[in-house]
Amino acid sequence: MGNDKNIGVAFLEAAARNPDLLAIVTADYMLNYTQLARLAKSYARNMQIRGVKNGSTVLVETTDVTVAMATVLATALLGARWISYRSYNTLSDLVIPTHRFCALGTPPGPGFVTIDRSWDTSDLPIDAPFVPDAEISLDVPWLYVATSGTTGRPKLIGMGQSTIYRRSIIVADDYRERETVCCCLFDCVAFPFVTRAIATFVNGCTLVYGIDPRHWPRAGVNLVMCSPSHAGQILADVQIRPKIREIHLAGARLPDALAARLFDSFETVIDLYASSESNRSYKNIKRRNADGTVTTIGQPLDSQVQIVDADGGPCPQGVEGIVRVKNPYLATGYLNNPTAQRASFRDGWFYPGDIAYWSPENALVTVSRTDDVINLGGVKVNAVMIDGLIQSVDGVADGLCFRSPFEHEPNLLMCAIVPAEGQALATLSDQLSATFEKHLKPAERPKRVVVMDAIPRAHDGGAQRWLCVQKYEKMHTG
Known part of the structure; x- marks a missing residue:
């Protein structure tokens, strides 16, 4: 697409529009957009000093949300690839890092350079521009991510900046500039977190991380993003007052019993059908009825989502079939895994491996996975x-x-x-x-x-x- 942007540049543009807006809020500190922009440029300069350039592959180990996001933005500005230690540790045979960085603490292995306090500042003036290399391609892999591995050995995806930018812009209805305050419960180097954080920053919103849910209203949180597993562990027995505007859950089917409990703390509960390969694809909106039961109403998003039979024909309502998804920002496939590539990416469609059916209310109801059928x-x-x-x-x-x-x-x-x-x-x-x-x-x-x-x-x-x-x-x- 002709309007694709370097993610680092898109963030710096958002920072120029919103210099005093809070970018990151944690239990211990807050950073506004000006401060995070300066940090991202400082990290980029420090990486350059250590030889990182267009085409390098940067391995990062950290549990610090600011270090995670500053390294993500810095690699975007430099045209370097970014991979978390978690993903690398799972699929180390597929990626060869050229540089290894870790936050303060014990390095996970030899060859790691510690990101210490000296990285927080540089001789770069606060308003100095950072002009990326003109040769940076937005279509080559930038973020490497290992899939969750729920259906077999995790697979590695390489996402270009153009794909991530399109995904960030298409969700702008969820991330309203200077209004949305998003709290994401995924780990700060997990792909679901990184992509949501990028969307938060590109669209000029605030990211909250690591704060007790009971304090979310005080922090202004109005959008929470997590998996049903997170919700069951962290939110099921917590009653938040005043209620938060909205919660989006993805990664697994949301049980109605859990959805009913979430209405005690959230005004709107949305079950998203999503994956690393396809982004959010379909929305199931939950409604709690007067008798406490939950109704689910389906709503299409920007993707084509079909349920088909073994021959590719559409399944009628209520009939189980195979889910497939198509949109302009699908992952292009898996690295060095032609078998999985052929199984999941066919004729412009992504096949997540889910078995589902359409309900009378147009909800997408997942039943099982093609991989969850064991042949004895x-x-x-x-x-x-x-x-x-x-x-x-x-x-x-x-x-x-x-x-x-x-x-x-x-x-x-x-x-x-x-x-x-x-x-x-x-x-x-x-x-x-x-x-x-x-x-x-x-x-x-x-x-x-x-x-x-x-x-x-x-x-x-x-x-x-x-x-x-x-x-x-x-x-x-x-």
Whole structure:
């Protein structure tokens, strides 16, 4: 698109329009746009001194939101690529960093340069412009992000600045300049956070991070963004007064029971269908009725979202099918993963791997994932449904099912659990067996229970079944 902009330049333009507007608010400090702009330019100069240039790949490890965002903006200005240590640690075989930076603290490995207080200032005058290299391409990868891994080994995406800019502008209805104060509950180097923070800054809004929810009204928060997992852990038992204007949840289906509780603290509850590959694609608006039940009304956004059958034909209302999404700012694919590329990106469409149907109110109702169907020698079982049965047993703190990876255990469905404190395994095994016998056919039932210290989950709360398989392998191979 002809109007695409360098993200760093777009931020500096927003800073020029809103010099005194608060950009970042935390429990410990506040930065206005002028201060964050100077910090981003100072970081860029410090990176230049250390050899970072157009085409470099910068690895960043930090838990500090300001360091995270200043490095993101600095790499945009320099034309360097940015990747968090979390993503790199997951897929280190796909990216070779040229430079490694970490915030104050213990470096995660050799070769890291510490970002100390000297980076906060430079000899750069506060109003001095920073002119990016004219050769910077906005279409080459800039942000590297690992997908959540809920459906298998995480995959790596490289997003260009043009794609991120388009995504930031298309959501301007959510980020109203000088009005929206956004609090995002994702970790500050997670892709869902970084993209929302960029949209916040490009559109001239305020970002709140790390503040107790009970203090959000005092900070002026009027938009909260998180996953259903975050909401269940942090917000379900908190009543915020006065109510916050709006909460957007993405990353997994929002249960109606949780949505009903969120209405105690939020005026509007929106369940977004979204992914790293496609951005937000469809909006499910929740309504709490007088009797406490929840109604969901679907509303299209700027993407084409279809539910199709195996031949690509549209499914009628109420009939389950495969979800596919198309828009002008899809990711172009996965790095060095042609198998996943062919499966997920076809004929201009992105296939997230979800099975869903359209409700009478046009809500997009996800049921399961294509990857959540486990084939046990021809018997296909719904893993998500079985996960729910496992988690419904009293005394099970968490759990899921998976297929044994060992050849001597062909088609063996396993049940991994985290027992609640004080629960005996023998008792839980009996309760699980009774639950399976009541709800599942013999061929669909997990045949063995294995205890784990924790169920691997992604940042959005989704189960990482593949990591559960790896843990089981290590338990039995030493």
